[in-house]
Amino acid sequence: MNVEAVKKWMILFTEKVNQNKAYLSELDRAIGDGDHGMNMARGTTEVMAALEAKNPATVADVFKLTGMTLVSKVGGASGPLYGSAFISMAKEAGTTDSLLAILQAGLNGIEKRGQAVPGEKTMIDTWQPVIKALAAGNLSEQTIADAVAHTKEIKATKGRASYLGERSIGHLDPGAVSSGYLFETMLEAGVTND
């Protein structure tokens, strides 16, 4: 995996989150506490600043700096969840170059931190189908969009949205949407298995 491509990925992700921060917060207002867009925009912007200031030399260091910055700047539940994903990815990237293995480590980190599994209307419902498609060699923008859209149908059983029970159905999960941006920009940046 190419460190420059990974940095480009983080830049594109930051841009996408910032372009859509009002939309993410609007989604969060419907089923959460309404701050997902602002928090993620603040966090990713800080990631940009940190990457520029420290200019990490390896993929593992990019992920670690990203994770540490997100946990300290995002707050709420998204901070520790995205932070765990990137820090787990950093650990994995220290031993392998496989994107599949690295993303799987990221998903494991999220599942462990959030004590959640697929099908609970969380960011995991984007991560898991994306990783599955990547393993099958057919990950596309469409796969990502389908995974994100599917969270509309799910009843939330984890996170703050779970207090709404049945009423959470019909709403996209904001964390699943921001994770969708993460994987779309991964494809755009050309981050692949080789």
Add this chain to the structure above:
Amino acid sequence: MKKIINQPEEVVNDMLEGFVYAHSDLIERIPETGVIIRKQETPHKVALISGGGSGHEPAHAGFVGAGMLSAAVCGPVFTSPTPDQILEAIQKADNGAGVFMVIKNYSGDVMNFDMAKELAEMEDIAVDFIIVDDDIAVEDSTYTAGKRGVAGTVFVHKILGAAAENGASLTEIKALAEKIVPNIKTLGVALSGATAPEVGKPGFTLAEDEIEFGVGIHGEPGYRREKIAPSKALAQEIVSKLKEAFQFKPDEHYGLLVNGLGSTPLMEQYIFTNDVGSLLAAEGLNVDFKKVGDFMTSIDMAGLSLTLIRLEENKWLDYLNVPTKTIAW
């Protein structure tokens, strides 16, 4: 809102500066963080840390000092501190014997402290933890899966702090924590809601003649609202719920903590304590340890909570009794 503050968004910072100014003999602040750390070194002993959102003063900074916490991580009002701050506390507090974290059971706290543990382990610092869930009022609450962690946490600080001071290892402290926490139970009653400075209005409102049993320390809903009743009747309700939870047996040994929630005068706290004492005596229980005052508040909430600890081992009583050098125990 009528409060003695400056900028609402600066309350935690201003308060911590005040803490350090007033108690510079005991504590200091790690610059640029919400971490309050004890001044005296305790080489080769396990460091106990705790923390969470601010607004519960004197918890947790007031319990930093010899015999209790090594550090307290103070987040924004009613909001968990972030893992980088907790990590700073772990790094600075560690004396080479590892760090033990006391976490109140709120989803945000659990996630952030757990994350900090993972970060510390990447730096080869041994970290373990206990989650305190002493509030018997309700299962699953606004910010919690399971039961909430409230005033009983202070007993955990005291007992584990004394054990750490005594030289207990990280493994021994974990084992002790797992034994005491199921024996600590709390139930409270609120007379009015708390006003967080940045919010500016109470988190919930009760009528002039109304109370609510089982309200959480962030204003989470309790289990019943009713008309205000004499202290004896409030004590009766709370003790009967604790009796059910503990399954009191005559001659058992207990410790009690009557905790003011922020705006309840000591006069009322002692009246209530007296009523609780009569009820516990009628149950044939030995109450070997008593503490009354504000320990785990909810800003300016009026009301109080009763915590009982069943003293299964004499050692626990010794740990409660040994003197500390802290601001608020």
